[in-house]
Amino acid sequence: DAGVIQSPRHEVTEMGQEVTLRCKPISGHNSLFWYRQTMMRGLELLIYFNNNVPIDDSGMPEDRFSAKMPNASFSTLKIQPSEPRDSAVYFCASRKQLGGELFFGEGSRLTVL
Amino acid sequence: GDSVTQMEGPVTLSEEAFLTINCTYTATGYPSLFWYVQYPGEGLQLLLKATKADDKGSNKGFEATYRKETTSFHLEKGSVQVSDSAVYFCALPTQGGSEKLVFGKGTKLTVNP
Numbered sequence: 001d002a003g004v005i006q007s008p009r010h011e012v013t014e015m016g017q018e019v020t021l022r023c024k025p026i027s028g029h030n031s032l033f034w035y036r037q038t039m040m041r042g043l044e045l046l047i048y049f050n051n052n053v054p055i056d057d058s059g060m061p062e063d064r065f066s067a068k069m070p071n072a073s074f075s076t077l078k079i080q081p082s083e084p085r086d087s088a089v090y091f092c093a094s095r096k097q098l099g100g101e102l103f104f105g106e107g108s109r110l111t112v113l
Numbered sequence: 114g115d116s117v118t119q120m121e122g123p124v125t126l127s128e129e130a131f132l133t134i135n136c137t138y139t140a141t142g143y144p145s146l147f148w149y150v151q152y153p154g155e156g157l158q159l160l161l162k163a164t165k166a167d168d169k170g171s172n173k174g175f176e177a178t179y180r181k182e183t184t185s186f187h188l189e190k191g192s193v194q195v196s197d198s199a200v201y202f203c204a205l206p207t208q209g210g211s212e213k214l215v216f217g218k219g220t221k222l223t224v225n226p
Binding site: 004033042043045048050055056091093098099101102103104105106107 | 145149154155156157158159162202206212213214215216217218219
């Protein structure tokens with residue numbers, strides 16, 4: 001079975017540009033999570049969805065960040081406008097059931113110049 | 114709120130040395146506890162878990178025992194290999210159940226031949 005698929009793997013953009021990160025969770029998983037990883041702050045949960053519905057977005061840094069999950073097989077994380085401090089690795093993870101194992105994608109490394 | 118605290122890294126060992134990475138937790142009730150591992154350039158993956166007090170999780174020669182008395186879940190391995198070089202994360206679910214997984218800051222392990 002395919003794992004969690006994220007794209008792009010690497011993105012370099014200039015400050016002020018819009019960035020869209022994409023995630024395809026594992027088929028049959030009903031929870032999806034977006035995490036951000038930086039050296040300074042470690043791994044931070046941004047938002048998570050259950051059955052395509054956003055449950056908790058308290059980790060989203062500010063209004064420049066938004067996430068959607070239009071169906072069970074696709075989610076996006078958008079940053080508009082991007083800033084240099086948004087540079088990080090963004091991970092998507094999915095889970096089949098409550099309490100179950102999280103399966104992570106390989107991450108999208110974002111660099112904002 | 115619920116949280117985990119890991120020992121600061123980095124940790125550098127020689128092959129076949131004994132490894133301990135400390136993790137303590139603060140939680141309401143007795144949640145499941147997890148160790149995840151992140152190999153270079155990859156996403157996190159589950160290493161082991163324990164679902165109740167006194168449980169021992171084990172995998173790939175690693176072990177961790179859920180100790181309620183000391184609120185700890187230390188990771189150990191008797192003889193590390195170069196291939197164990199990675200970042201290790203302790204984690205627990207919050208919100209009274211298993212909705213969100215909160216991670217420690219990670220401990221980077223380097224094993225030299």
